Amino acid sequence: MILWHVVATGLIVCLVVWWCMRFTAADATVAYPNRPIEVVVPYPAGGGSDTFVRTLQKGFLEDNLLPQPLVVINVAGGGGTIGSRDVKDAKPDGYRILCHHNAIISAKLSETVDYGPEAFEPIALTGAMTMVVVVREDSRFADLQEFLQEAKQTPKQLTFGANQGAPAYFTALQLEKSVPGAQLSIVSADGGADRYSRILGGHLDAGIFSLSEYLDFRSADGTPPDENIRAIACLASKRRPAIPDVATALEQDIPVLLSNANYWWAPKGTPVEVLQVLASALEKAMLNETVQSELTRLRIDLDYSQGEEFRQVLAETAAAFEGAAAKRRSNIPDFTNWVGGIVVCLFVLVVLESFLRRGSTEQEEPALGSHSSTEDFVRRPMTAAACFGVLIVYVYVLGQHWLPFAIATSLMVLTIGGLMTKWQRQHWVILFQIAVLTGMGTNFIFTEVFTTTLP
Numbered sequence: 403m404i405l406w407h408v409v410a411t412g413l414i415v416c417l418v419v420w421w422c423m424r425f426t427a428a429d430a431t432v433a434y435p436n437r438p439i440e441v442v443v444p445y446p447a448g449g450g451s452d453t454f455v456r457t458l459q460k461g462f463l464e465d466n467l468l469p470q471p472l473v474v475i476n477v478a479g480g481g482g483t484i485g486s487r488d489v490k491d492a493k494p495d496g497y498r499i500l501c502h503h504n505a506i507i508s509a510k511l512s513e514t515v516d517y518g519p520e521a522f523e524p525i526a527l528t529g530a531m532t533m534v535v536v537v538r539e540d541s542r543f544a545d546l547q548e549f550l551q552e553a554k555q556t557p558k559q560l561t562f563g564a565n566q567g568a569p570a571y572f573t574a575l576q577l578e579k580s581v582p583g584a585q586l587s588i589v590s591a592d593g594g595a596d597r598y599s600r601i602l603g604g605h606l607d608a609g610i611f612s613l614s615e616y617l618d619f620r621s622a623d624g625t626p627p628d629e630n631i632r633a634i635a636c637l638a639s640k641r642r643p644a645i646p647d648v649a650t651a652l653e654q655d656i657p658v659l660l661s662n663a664n665y666w667w668a669p670k671g672t673p674v675e676v677l678q679v680l681a682s683a684l685e686k687a688m689l690n691e692t693v694q695s696e697l698t699r700l701r702i703d704l705d706y707s708q709g710e711e712f713r714q715v716l717a718e719t720a721a722a723f724e725g726a727a728a729k730r731r732s733n734i735p736d737f738t739n740w741v742g743g744i745v746v747c748l749f750v751l752v753v754l755e756s757f758l759r760r761g762s763t764e765q766e767e768p769a770l771g772s773h774s775s776t777e778d779f780v781r782r783p784m785t786a787a788a789c790f791g792v793l794i795v796y797v798y799v800l801g802q803h804w805l806p807f808a809i810a811t812s813l814m815v816l817t818i819g820g821l822m823t824k825w826q827r828q829h830w831v832i833l834f835q836i837a838v839l840t841g842m843g844t845n846f847i848f849t850e851v852f853t854t855t856l857p
Contacts, residue, residue, distance in 0.1 A: 406832075407831070407835070410835040410839060411835070413839060413843075414835065414838050414839060414842070417838070417839070417842035417843060417845075417846060418838075418842060420842075420846060421808055421842055421845060421846075434496055434675070434676050434679055435468060435469065435470040435496065435497065435679075436469075436470065437470055437497060438470050438471050438472070438473045438497075439468070439470060439471070439472050439473065439496065439497055439498075439499065439680075440473050440475050440497060440498045440499070441455055441459075441472050441473065441474050441475065441499055441500070441501055442475050442476075442477050442485045442486075442488055442489050442498065442499070442500045442501070443455050443474055443475070443476050443477070443485065443501055444477055444478065444479075444482035444483070444484065444485025444486055444488075444500070444502055445476065445478050445482060445485070446476055446478045447476045450531070450612070450614075451501065451502070451503065451664070452474070452476060453700065454501070454529060454664055454697075454700075454702065455472075455474055455501050455664075456474055457693055457696045457697060457700075458472075458528065458684070458687045458688070458693055459472050459474060460690070460692050460693060460696070461686075461687035461688070461690030461692060461693040462683065462687055464690060464692060465686060465687070465690055467683040467686050467687060468679075468683050480514070481505060481509065481514060481565075481568065482502060482505045482506070482509065483509050483514055483515045485500065485502070486500055486502055486506055486509070486515070486667075487515065487517075489522070489667065489668075489669060490517060490521050490522060490669060490670070491669070491801060492669045493669065494523075494668065494669040494670060494671035494672040494673075495672070495676070496668060496672055496673070496676035496677075496679070496680065498669070499525065499666060499667060499668045499680065500522070500666070500667040500668075501664055501665070501666050501667075502664075502665055502667065503531075503569070503662045503663060503664055503665065504569035504660075504662050504663065504665075504719060504723075505568060505569055506518065506519060506522075506665065506667070507519060507569070507716075507719060507720050507723055508568055508569050508571065508572050508723055511572065511723055511724060512566065512571070518720075519665075519667075519716055519720070521670055522667035522668060522669065522670060523667065523668040523669065523670055523671070523672045523677055524665065524666075524667060524708075524712055524713065524716065525665075525666035525667060525668055525677055525680050525681050525684065525708070526665075526666050526680070526681045526684045526685065526706065526707065526708040526712060527663050527664070527665055527666075527705060527706065527707045527708070527712045527715060527716075528664050528666065528684050528687075528688055528705070528706055529663070529664045529688070529697055529702045529703060529704065529705055529706075530661040530662065530663040530664070530702065530703045530705045531612040531613065531614065531661065531662045531663075531701070531702055531703070532612070532613040532636060532637070532638045532642050532661060532701070532703065533570070533573070533610055533611070533612055533613070533636075533637045533638075533660040533661065533662060534610070534611055534612075534613055534616050534633040534635065534636050534637060534645070534648065535549075535577075535608055535609075535610055535633065535634050535635040535637065535651075536597075536601065536608060536609055536610070536611050536616055536631050536632065536633050536634070537549070537601065537607065537608045537631070537632055537634055538601050538602060538604070538627070538628065538630070538631060538632070539625075539627040539628070539630040539631060539632040540627035540628050541607070541608075541632065541634075543607075543608075543634055544634070545634050545635065545649065545654055546577075546634050546635035546651055546654050546656055547581075547654045547655065547656065549607075549608060549634060550577060550578075550580065550581040550584045550656065551581065551584075553578070553581070553584040553585060553586050554581055554582075554583040554584040554585075557583070557584070557585035558585050558586070558587045559587065560586055560587060560607045560608070561586070561587045561588075561589050561605070561606050561607050561608075562574050562577075562586040562587065562588050562589065562606070562607065562608050562609060563589055563590075563591035563596075563597040563600060563601070563606045563608070563609030563610070564588050564589075564590070564591070564609065564610055565590050565591065566588075566590050569660065569662060569723070570609075570610040570660075571588060572722075572723040573610060573637070573658060573660045574586055574588050574610070575588075576658045576722060576725070577651075577656065577658055579725070580656045580657055580658055581656075589605075589606060591606065591609065594611055594612070594615035594619065595619075597609040597610075597611065598611075598615075598619045598631065601631060602628070602629060602631070608634070610637075610660070611633075612662065612701075613636075613642060613644060613645070613701045614700055614701040614702070616631070616633055616645075617644060617645075617701060619631060620632075633645060633648045634648075635648065635649065635650065635651045635654060635656070636648045636649065636650045636651070637650070637651050637658060637659055637660040637661070638650060638659065638661060639652065639659060641653075644701060659722070661703070661705075663705065663715065663719075665712075665716070666680070666681075666684060668680070681708045681709075684706070684708075685706055685708070688704060688706045749787075749790070785821050785822065788821050789818050789821055789822070792814060792817050792818055792821070793814070793818075796810060796811075796813075796814040806845075807841075807844075807845055808841045808842050808844075808845040809841065810841070811840060811841035811844060811845070812837045812838050812840065812841030812842070813837070813841075814841075815836060815837040815840045815841065816833055816834065816837035819833045819836065819837065820833060
């Protein structure tokens with residue numbers, strides 16, 4: 403035990419000194435930024451969003467736009483909602499920001515999450531991807547108007563590829579709404595490659611692609627028609643130079659626009675001066691020659707806006723999606739409440755089972771010198787309930803950012819350990835050592851070894 407106390411005390415002193423120095427440095431009142439800025443991309447590495455952010459990252463580096471680097475953090479999952487929630491709940495100091503497209507609007511409308519753009523501070527809009535409606539080349543539809551007219555004559559017969567809750571899904575609803583009576587059978591398809599293969603295979607009559615995806619997937623002229631694709635409408639305000647022969651939806655009397663812009667966001671409450679620093683740097687990055695060349699190659703429009711202009715674009719996009727959402731509401735059950743209810747029911751069953759076992763044990767004669775069985779069976783469920791309550795409080799405190807991760811975790815471990823050991827005095831020192839080592843040690847491992855940002 404003496405060796406344990408010496409080693410534990412030494413580690414605690416080192417961890418406390420490291421944590422105090424790190425915490426003090428992080429909160430020092432100096433010019434922003436004084437440490438790397440983490441940009442959360444809510445999709446896997448290698449995707450369109452990730453490629454876009456890393457392209458701008460080159461501009462930041464080449465022109466030395468900020469004294470600290472941009473660090474790309476991929477937080478994938480949930481259709482972009484895990485990463486967006488990560489930033490929404492982050493400390494509003496400008497060191498953890500988000501780059502996300504129109505899915506930040508559609509996620510709330512599809513009831514995937516209960517928050518939208520209003521939960522963030524807008525920084526800027528940088529770059530936008532033109533979207534097109536695509537069919538197989540041998541399709542009988544010459545244009546989008548013909549496609550929607552048949553959807554009116556034969557409701558639910560034409561299949562249209564668009565992921566449930568994604569921007570393309572709400573655009574499909576807008577297309578339906580533009581021709582009264584038209585009804586599409588909207589089929590969820592994961593990514594451009596999936597939609598492409600399904601269209602060629604005859605499993606989809608049409609789908610929405612970005613202009614870049616369409617040009618990458620389209621084969622050379624002379625390819626058999628059943629092995630190629632064709633665009634029947636461009637969802638931009640005017641024709642695009644890369645596909646000059648493809649009419650816009652507006653030209654076909656279909657008032658639908660879709661440009662999947664890249665929005666930059668900061669947590670709510672981020673200081674205005676910090677937002678201005680970031681917006682100015684992003685504007686300069688969009689003027690970098692390498693960035694412009696790469697974005698042109700990716701067929702991404704070199705759009706940029708901030709302030710009121712950005713908010714206007716956002717408001718118009720949200721209004722269009724909301725109008726479409728009113729047409730067809732999701733009937734997906736509230737899984738959060740269902741799962742929460744099931745957990746509570748199971749917890750109640752465990753407590754009841756413990757009391758029932760206590761009752762049956764009370765009828766047995768306790769062994770000589772043994773502790774009261776009644777006392778044990780009462781204490782166990784009560785201790786479990788108390789530990790469960792401590793965990794709930796711990797998670798809530800982390801979510802509210804009331805305490806740093808290291809302190810909150812140390813207090814949680816100390817409290818649960820105390821409950822389990824009945825706060826017996828002989829365990830206090832070891833409990834304190836374990837609690838501090840757990841809180842500070844976990845903080846050190848995740849931030850220094852795995853470079854993961856903790857609450």
